Amino acid sequence: MDKVLKALRAGRDEHVDRLKEWLRIPSVSADSAHRADVRRAGEFILAELRGAGFQTKLVDTPGHPVVVADWLGAKGAPTLLVYGHYDVQPPAPLELWRHGAFEPTVEGRNLIARGATDDKGQCLALVRGVAGMLAARRALPVNVKFLIEGEEEIGSPNLESFVRAHKDELAADVVLIADTAQLGPGKPALTVGLRGLLYMQIDLAGANRDLHSGSFGGAVANPANALCGMIAALKDGAGRVTIPGFYDSVRPLTQAERAQMAALPFDEREFQRGLGVEALPGEPGFTAFERKCARPTLDVNGLLAGWTGEGAKTVLPCKAMAKFSMRLVPDQDPETIRNATIAHLESLLPPGLKMKITCDHGAAPVLVPAEGPWTRAAVRAVAKGFGKEPVFMREGGSIPIVSTFRKVLGIDSILIGIGLPDDNAHAPNEKFDLDDFQRGIETAAHFLEEMATVSRAH
Numbered sequence: 001m002d003k004v005l006k007a008l009r010a011g012r013d014e015h016v017d018r019l020k021e022w023l024r025i026p027s028v029s030a031d032s033a034h035r036a037d038v039r040r041a042g043e044f045i046l047a048e049l050r051g052a053g054f055q056t057k058l059v060d061t062p063g064h065p066v067v068v069a070d071w072l073g074a075k076g077a078p079t080l081l082v083y084g085h086y087d088v089q090p091p092a093p094l095e096l097w098r099h100g101a102f103e104p105t106v107e108g109r110n111l112i113a114r115g116a117t118d119d120k121g122q123c124l125a126l127v128r129g130v131a132g133m134l135a136a137r138r139a140l141p142v143n144v145k146f147l148i149e150g151e152e153e154i155g156s157p158n159l160e161s162f163v164r165a166h167k168d169e170l171a172a173d174v175v176l177i178a179d180t181a182q183l184g185p186g187k188p189a190l191t192v193g194l195r196g197l198l199y200m201q202i203d204l205a206g207a208n209r210d211l212h213s214g215s216f217g218g219a220v221a222n223p224a225n226a227l228c229g230m231i232a233a234l235k236d237g238a239g240r241v242t243i244p245g246f247y248d249s250v251r252p253l254t255q256a257e258r259a260q261m262a263a264l265p266f267d268e269r270e271f272q273r274g275l276g277v278e279a280l281p282g283e284p285g286f287t288a289f290e291r292k293c294a295r296p297t298l299d300v301n302g303l304l305a306g307w308t309g310e311g312a313k314t315v316l317p318c319k320a321m322a323k324f325s326m327r328l329v330p331d332q333d334p335e336t337i338r339n340a341t342i343a344h345l346e347s348l349l350p351p352g353l354k355m356k357i358t359c360d361h362g363a364a365p366v367l368v369p370a371e372g373p374w375t376r377a378a379v380r381a382v383a384k385g386f387g388k389e390p391v392f393m394r395e396g397g398s399i400p401i402v403s404t405f406r407k408v409l410g411i412d413s414i415l416i417g418i419g420l421p422d423d424n425a426h427a428p429n430e431k432f433d434l435d436d437f438q439r440g441i442e443t444a445a446h447f448l449e450e451m452a453t454v455s456r457a458h
Contacts, residue, residue, distance in 0.1 A: 251330040
């Protein structure tokens, strides 16, 4: 490995330059105006893999294309499937960025740009680590396949059908994903649980036009008032979700699981200070760490109604909209929760208003093994790449494809966190620690070697 590591370290500036180039592409999958940019970002990583010596292809879907690549020259060795995504979240609000969202800028050790950590930076770390080993050795110790998509940020609506249609082509022994986070600076982690996701939108409509609030207030239903009341009614004063049946299938945390979480080096007061908040309210009976990683939630993501410009305008709006998401835990089923939520919202709708409910996307919660030969190989690889053994933890976010890999391909995923919890993923001034970027690149190479060690031992 000395030759490989020497080459990877010598290429540090090139790694960063390539990441900057990729980050300049505004591949916002949720915005149809950026459809060509999303494709361009896929073509960028396709060219990166092809230039490194992988067989590649760009496969169109009804949405955004999928990049597939492989190197299968290690006969008799196990096969690794590497997953990542090249689409990013919308950058708004733009005025809060210190630099342009798609103008990557180095500040100290950090690279600032949309997608820096979620997921272009972490994905490229795996690509550069594997490609660097191939360049240094002219061969890999295991077979490697890549599946890099452009729709993760909108729930991967076309990926499950793609995986089913290409099941044989994607067959592997294990999946490697870098789209989570470390526990904190200098605290590398393997994620062993992801919450599921259900994302919904409510649109309320009242009168056929906006009205003068003095002339019509009190006589006509106000969609904004009604929406606020309906949203507030989705949770009680203690922070528990009020949707009937919401908690019926929640798998209780075992004492062992709670003890394992409590033993993690997570400082709740430091967490609070870092966020600049005066309190950490939430569901009674659980710590802040448990609530953010292993308990179900419901949070409003956006509200829109009436006059929001400067100054006063005494308007009674004719429509109002809210977007909200629910994070789900084992064994909650997104479809069951969706139906229960719709029924509950219908029961809350005041007279005089029309309602439209849209379900944008969902994902099932998943737990992955904290034991087994591939997990142990990942522990050794992270220890070599980061200089410290990783902790095991659950992650509050969602990666829809992880449950699909298990269901369709019959394989589990190794979730290596390269980013940090405070990297501002989905927020302005998203960042990526470039030292961690390098550590992630080296960890990817170590993981290939550790996989081969497992194979030789058997």
